[in-house]
Amino acid sequence: MSLAVFERVLGAEYVRTVDEERLDGVPIIGEVRPGTSEEVAACLRVATEEGQALLACGGGSKLAWGNTPDASTLVRLSLSRLDHPFELDAAEGFATAGVGISLARLREGASALGKCTLLDGPHERATVGGSVAADAFGATINRDRRLRDELLGLQVALPCGSLARAGGRVVKNVTGYDLVRLHCGAYGTLGVITDVTLRLRPIPEQRSILTRRVSSTDEAFRLAGELGESRVEPAGAAVRFRDGDGFLAWVLEGSEAGVRARAARFEGEIAEARVWEEIDEILASVPPDGCARLRVLGRPSDTETLWRWLEGIGGKPAVALPLVGLVFGDLVEEAVPDAVGAARASGTAVFVEHASPPLKGRIDVFGPAPDTTPLMRALKTRFDPNRVLAPGRLVGRV
Amino acid sequence: MLHRPSDLFVYESDALTLLRGRPCAVVFPETTDEVSAVVRLCNEYELPFVPRGAGTGLSGGATPVEGCVIVECSRMTRILEVDATNRCATVQPGVINAHLSEFVAPLGLHYAPDPSSESACTIGGNVAENSGGPHTLKYGTTSPHVLALEIVLPEGSVVHLGRGDGHHLGYDLRGVFVGSEGTLGIVTAATVRLVPIPERIEAVLASFPALVPACEAVSAIIAEGIVPAALEMMDDRTIAAVEASVYAAGYPRDAKAVLLIELDGTPEAVEDECVAVERICRAHSAIEVRRARDAEERQAFWRGRKGAFGAMGRLAPDLYVHDAVVPRTRLPEVVDRITRVAEGYGLRVANVFHAGDGNLHPNLSFDQRDPEMLSRVRRLGEEILRICIEAGGVLSGEHGIGLEKRDYMRLLFGEEDLEPMRWVHDTFDPEDRCNPGKAIPSPRACTESNPRHRGAAVVRF
Numbered sequence: 001m002s003l004a005v006f007e008r009v010l011g012a013e014y015v016r017t018v019d020e021e022r023l024d025g026v027p028i029i030g031e032v033r034p035g036t037s038e039e040v041a042a043c044l045r046v047a048t049e050e051g052q053a054l055l056a057c058g059g060g061s062k063l064a065w066g067n068t069p070d071a072s073t074l075v076r077l078s079l080s081r082l083d084h085p086f087e088l089d090a091a092e093g094f095a096t097a098g099v100g101i102s103l104a105r106l107r108e109g110a111s112a113l114g115k116c117t118l119l120d121g122p123h124e125r126a127t128v129g130g131s132v133a134a135d136a137f138g139a140t141i142n143r144d145r146r147l148r149d150e151l152l153g154l155q156v157a158l159p160c161g162s163l164a165r166a167g168g169r170v171v172k173n174v175t176g177y178d179l180v181r182l183h184c185g186a187y188g189t190l191g192v193i194t195d196v197t198l199r200l201r202p203i204p205e206q207r208s209i210l211t212r213r214v215s216s217t218d219e220a221f222r223l224a225g226e227l228g229e230s231r232v233e234p235a236g237a238a239v240r241f242r243d244g245d246g247f248l249a250w251v252l253e254g255s256e257a258g259v260r261a262r263a264a265r266f267e268g269e270i271a272e273a274r275v276w277e278e279i280d281e282i283l284a285s286v287p288p289d290g291c292a293r294l295r296v297l298g299r300p301s302d303t304e305t306l307w308r309w310l311e312g313i314g315g316k317p318a319v320a321l322p323l324v325g326l327v328f329g330d331l332v333e334e335a336v337p338d339a340v341g342a343a344r345a346s347g348t349a350v351f352v353e354h355a356s357p358p359l360k361g362r363i364d365v366f367g368p369a370p371d372t373t374p375l376m377r378a379l380k381t382r383f384d385p386n387r388v389l390a391p392g393r394l395v396g397r398v
Numbered sequence: 399m400l401h402r403p404s405d406l407f408v409y410e411s412d413a414l415t416l417l418r419g420r421p422c423a424v425v426f427p428e429t430t431d432e433v434s435a436v437v438r439l440c441n442e443y444e445l446p447f448v449p450r451g452a453g454t455g456l457s458g459g460a461t462p463v464e465g466c467v468i469v470e471c472s473r474m475t476r477i478l479e480v481d482a483t484n485r486c487a488t489v490q491p492g493v494i495n496a497h498l499s500e501f502v503a504p505l506g507l508h509y510a511p512d513p514s515s516e517s518a519c520t521i522g523g524n525v526a527e528n529s530g531g532p533h534t535l536k537y538g539t540t541s542p543h544v545l546a547l548e549i550v551l552p553e554g555s556v557v558h559l560g561r562g563d564g565h566h567l568g569y570d571l572r573g574v575f576v577g578s579e580g581t582l583g584i585v586t587a588a589t590v591r592l593v594p595i596p597e598r599i600e601a602v603l604a605s606f607p608a609l610v611p612a613c614e615a616v617s618a619i620i621a622e623g624i625v626p627a628a629l630e631m632m633d634d635r636t637i638a639a640v641e642a643s644v645y646a647a648g649y650p651r652d653a654k655a656v657l658l659i660e661l662d663g664t665p666e667a668v669e670d671e672c673v674a675v676e677r678i679c680r681a682h683s684a685i686e687v688r689r690a691r692d693a694e695e696r697q698a699f700w701r702g703r704k705g706a707f708g709a710m711g712r713l714a715p716d717l718y719v720h721d722a723v724v725p726r727t728r729l730p731e732v733v734d735r736i737t738r739v740a741e742g743y744g745l746r747v748a749n750v751f752h753a754g755d756g757n758l759h760p761n762l763s764f765d766q767r768d769p770e771m772l773s774r775v776r777r778l779g780e781e782i783l784r785i786c787i788e789a790g791g792v793l794s795g796e797h798g799i800g801l802e803k804r805d806y807m808r809l810l811f812g813e814e815d816l817e818p819m820r821w822v823h824d825t826f827d828p829e830d831r832c833n834p835g836k837a838i839p840s841p842r843a844c845t846e847s848n849p850r851h852r853g854a855a856v857v858r859f
Contacts (some may be wrong), residue, residue, distance in 0.1 A: 042438060056731040091617060092725045114623075136568060143485065143591065148573060149542040162814040170723045172755040173527045174539065174577050176807060176838060179543070181573025185566050191818075202623030229483065231664070241585030258667030299563040301483045303712045325563050350651065351567060366567050371557045375825060376569050384819035 001052050001077070003030045009042040010034055018076065023055060024068040024347040025357035028076050035081040037163055037194035042384040043077060044192060045161025047388045053386055056188035058099060058130025061284070064354045065134055065367050066187050079129055082194060089200075090115055092153055096197040099129020107185050111356045115200040118150045122280035129193050135185030139279040140236035140251055140324040143300075148184040150199045156183055156191035159384045169197050181329035186277025189390045189398065190383040204253035206260075209276045217241050221304035224322035225247050227360030228254055228300055232266045233245050238279045239303075248322075249275055282319050283328060288353060291330040291356040295337075298325040309348055313339045344368050400424040410451040411466050412460040414514075416718070416766065417801050419462035421448070428473045430548060430556055430586040436702075437584065438554035440467055440831065448833045449580040451491065451523025452516040456719050457800030458581045459527060463834055469719040471522045477501055478587060484560065486545055491522020498590075507592040510537035514704050519784065522585045531817070532628040532703070535754035536662075537593065540798060541576040548587035550727035552832035562589045562635030572758075574822060577797050580833040582826040596627070596662030600672050601696040604679035604687045605761055609633060611731040612655035615682035616753045619659070620726065622678065626670050628660040629754030630703050633733075634750045636710070637759075643709035647702025650686055657753065658703055706750045707761065713748070714763035717801045718775055720782055724791035726756040732789050736760050736782055743778045757795035758786065765857030784811060801838045807839050817841075 007013045014033040022029040036041045047054045053071030057063065057078050079100045085105065086097035090113040097106055103126045110116050114120050120138035130136070130152070135147060153167030156179075166179035182192055198247050214220040220239045226236055227250060232252040241247075251272065253260045287293040294315060296306040303322040310317045310329045317329035331339060333356060340363050345351040352365040373396035380387070380398045392398070400406060401423040410418040422445070427433045432671060446466040453460055462468060474490035477498065482505045483485065489498060495516040498509040512522050512531035514518055519529065525547065530539040537543075546560035560572030575582055606612040612631060619626065621716055626786045632640070637649045637656060649656050657679065661671045679687045690696035710717050724732045733749060740747045740762075747760045760782055764775045783806050793810055807816065819838045823824075826832075 051849050076734045086691065091621065091727050093620065143514070144542075144566075144593075146542065148566075148570065149538060156818075157688060158818065162817070164815045165811070166815070166818075168796075168810075169791055170528060170725060170756055172528070172539065172723050172757050173792045174750070174796055174798050175810060176799060176816075177540065177794045177822050178528070178573055178577050179818055179822070181570045182822070184570060184573075186569055190569070202625075205623065225483075233594075252467075254663075255667045255670055258664050259672045261664045261666040296542070297561075297563060297565040299484045299568075300774060307440075349561070349563075349567075351564070370568065372559060372568070372571055375551075375557065375571060378825045379569060379822065382825050383818065398568070 001050055005046045005050055006030070006032045006043060007334070009046055010039055010361065022357070023063060023074060024360050025249035026069050026071055028055070029073045029074050031076040031078055033078045033081050034118045037157060039080070040079070040082070040192055040194050041078070041157040041163050043387070044157050044159050047075070048161070048386045051386055052388060053391055055390055056133070056192045057122070059102065059125030061125045062130055062134040062136060067397050068357065068360045068392065069390055070387070070397065077192065079127070079192070079332070082129070083326030088115070089216060093171060093200045094197050095200050096195060097128045098195050099127060099193050101125065101128045103128065103131060109113055110200055110334070111203060114203055117198055117200060117205045118145055118147060119198065121284065122277060126297050128196050129258060132193055132196055132288045133186065133188045139238050139276065139283060139321060141321060142234065142236060145235065148181050151184055151196065152195040152199060154180055154183060155194045157194055158191045159386065159388055164191070164196070167197065177245065187390055187393050188378060189394050192389070198362070203280050206254060206256045208252045208259055208263060209249060209271040209273060210252065210263060210266050211247045211271045213247050214241070215244065217304070217307060220246055220248050221307070221322065224303065225301070227266055228323055230266050232262045234323065237323045240279065240323055249279065249365040251276060268272045279319055287330045290333055292333050292336050292352050292359060294329055294331055294355050296352040297349040297351065300325045303327060306348065309346070311344060315339070337362055340367065364397060366395040374398070404741070409462060411452070412450070412455040414456050414458045414800070414802055417458040417461045419464055419466070421462040421468045422465045424468040424470050426470050430550065433469060433550045433584055433586050433592040433696070434544045434554050434556055436467065436469055437550050437552065438709050439579065441553060441829070442712065444759045446831050446834050449522070449584045451488060451520035451526070452494070452518045454519040455523060455527055455800065456721065456797040457794065457802040459798050459800035459836055461801050464766060467632055471520060471576050474522070474586070481506070482507065482596065485592045486589055487592055488562070488587055489521050490587055491520060491585045493521045494523060495521060496521050502592055503595065506595055509543070509590060510593050511540045511543055514707065516577070518615060521588055521590065521627070524587055525576050525585050526578065526580045529799040530757070532752060533632055534796065535629055535752065536625050536627045541573060543591045544576050544588060545571060545591060546589040547572055547585055549585050551581040551583045552827035552829065556586070577798065581801060581823060581836050581838070582830060596736070598665040598668045598698065599627070599662045601669055601690040601699050602659045602672060602675055602687065602700050603649070604657045604659065604684045605650040606657070606682070607653070609655045609733055610730045611663040611682045612657055613753065615657060615679050615684070616729070616848060617727055618678045618682065619675055620754065624674060626754060627662040628658070629752070630658040631751050631753040632656050632703065632706060633749040636706050636750050639713055639748060640706055640707040641756060643705065643712060645702050645705025645709050647698045649702055653685060658720055659700055663735070678767070703750070710748060710763055711762055714765055716764050716766045718762040718779065720758070720760045720762065720779060721794050721797040722758050722791055723795040724756045724786050724789045726754070729753060729756060730790040732758070732785060735785050739785065740778055741780055742775045745774055745778055752795070755795070756791070780806065801836060802838060804835070805837050813841070
């Protein structure tokens with residue numbers, strides 16, 4: 001198709017042809033860069049009219065996630081210009097930011113007011129919108145720290161060309177259906193988020209990283225289990241182990257007195273912040289050539305079993321987050337289809353985060369379709385009847 | 399099943415008794431299969447059906463639609479599984495909120511969302527309404543505490559939303575379902591999070607000579623980075639009603655406002671925070687600052703707060719418990735405006751609120767046998783919502799929209815905002831059979847033409 005239809009909406013300056021770029025093998029033929037929410041909505045309306053598939057894109061750090069788009073070509077909808085000054089209200093405890101704002105910039109702005117958000121992750125390019133759409137997280141995660149619980153409201157552009165608001169700017173709100181949660185983790189397949197309001201929290205008075213060296217994974221997970229059941233209540237914990245050496249690390253946040261008291265309850269050595277940053281970097285890294293990155297999911301108490309399962313199929317577990325039941329590791333690509341089959345048979349949930357286009361063409365990266373797939377498909381049809389928003393990317397190739 | 403008119407009488411309303419409707423029958427299933435079978439039968443006979451927990455809702459979410467079948471979950475009271483290691487429990491929807499906490503207390507755990515009706519309301523009803531409570535400030539409303547749901551869809555099939563391990567892949571249908579007020583299906587099992595019982599709990603009661611300094615103290619506490627477990631405020635009319643009732647808690651009768659502040663956590667942190675809170679209250683002209691001496695006195699502080707709505711029964715035969723949220727810093731001016739506007743209507747408002755998160759409960763005492771007074775209550779109720787929305791607030795913090803506020807949704811949302819909510823509704827319930835007419839207003843053009851959208855309740859107020 002011709003990109004001229006987008007030029008009529010945005011002007012030629014913000015529309016360009018793209019050569020030789022692909023996502024999972026699907027050619028990206030152009031890029032459009034709307035500067036306002038209204039322009040995003042107009043691009044969606046045009047795409048719907050023309051039947052042109054779009055790929056909403058923030059910093060591009062999570063684009064590897066998701067199934068192969070079900071489209072012959074894609075136009076990249078870059079949201080980088082939605083980076084207008086954001087609003088921080090320290091007294092009310094919220095931040096409203098355009099989706100193109102980088103996490104680093106939001107962090108900087110909030111910290112000048114003594115505040116922070118739970119939007120986390122180390123990736124330089126990561127944006128507010130991309131993180132919300134991908135339901136991204138870093139290593140500092142526990143059962144009480146979930147991004148979706150921190151979102152107060154958002155605005156979303158819909159394929160019909162309208163802009164819809166969900167939620168609000170107050171911290172407590174049960175007004176109508178909670179569509180904020182619907183769009184968090186939807187990978188931009190139901191609408192394109194244009195701004196987000198999320199909770200601001202006070203920067204913890206004290207943040208400490210503690211570690212315990214371990215000589216076996218048995219020891220690491222035994223300690224992780226004790227930590228999880230203790231009254232230490234870490235903000236995050238990670239197991240790192242390779243070549244017979246490793247550690248359990250955990251983060252304590254809170255008042256100085258609180259952190260001191262909790263640190264005393266579970267013996268550990270104070271470590272540099274760098275130790276924890278490295279865990280985050282591993283989560284954000286790309287697997288080596290020929291390997292796929294697997295995220296194995298379960299209950300917190302299953303974490304050791306998940307690690308062993310990944311080892312058992314020939315994978316290399318890199319990091320486990322035992323407070324939330326997650327293991328990340330790499331597996332050679334040839335072994336992935338069998339591994340996905342084995343996971344299905346054993347009831348293990350696996351999300352293949354990174355894989356080559358040929359491999360992604362053969363598997364559903366999210367694993368077996370859940371019993372809600374018909375509902376999800378029907379929802380997609382209501383929101384996006386012409387299937388222009390990243391079609392096929394989500395669970396069950398919705 | 400109940401079907402005789404005399405048996406159905408008590409099911410004509412939920413706790414918002416101003417709105418009533420007549421069901422044709424009330425059924426009491428015990429299992430998921432029975433719920434599914436009832437729903438399939440309703441579909442076969444084209445009957446609307448309305449899920450109901452304990453009927454403690456305050457927005458008419460469980461008000462019967464004329465001629466509907468009420469699917470009452472009071473026999474679904476089994477606690478199916480408790481997993482102390484992973485801190486979660488799977489329960490049937492009729493389990494009473496406080497019973498779950500009592501059941502898991504020996505494990506050192508509890509279920510955090512605590513509506514004032516916790517001793518009667520059910521987990522299923524809490525899921526439907528996304529219920530909150532005083533401890534929402536620190537622990538959140540029901541939604542963050544729900545990991546997974548088994549539901550019967552409006553056409554009768556059973557599906558599972560979310561994952562018991564708390565991970566999400568795909569659309570967060572669990573998050574959409576929580577708070578959908580029984581319009582998207584019926585919960586038949588819920589896996590909910592449990593949290594450790596705090597090691598130390600302290601309650602501070604501070605009384606103030608006026609509402610404004612009390613509100614300012616609230617903002618100052620939050621600004622200091624302290625997140626109390628609860629931060630509740632009561633005005634002088636509420637104090638007077640409580641102290642004259644069986645719920646008397648020793649609140650100072652000469653105060654214009656009292657703050658009840660609860661702090662929990664590790665003993666060391668709680669002690670520091672208590673000292674800071676007491677300092678802040680004194681710096682904001684508190685007349686008296688009192689820390690509960692022991693658990694008994696702390697419970698007495700709370701008895702007054704939780705009994706406040708009951709205590710207001712002394713003021714008039716009927717009580718309209720309103721619910722709205724405003725930005726926290728706007729509380730003083732909004733409360734002042736509501737008080738003045740109420741005087742213009744010849745009505746008196748008694749305020750109880752979750753001040754920490756800006757959640758107002760202006761309570762209007764009245765006599766519904768007086769139609770003229772009822773009309774004034776209705777008009778004042780609407781005006782209170784307009785005042786809150788003008789201040790940047792929303793229609794409900796924890797009671798939901800139900801029938802009570804359905805037609806006010808347009809004060810907050812435009813058609814373009816409501817339309818995606820209808821898409822969600824129609825995806826789950828294309829026949830509009832499950833609790834029809836609640837929560838989401840019909841498109842304007844369809845209101846008159848579609849008979850299904852009319853007559854949800856026989857009495858509008």
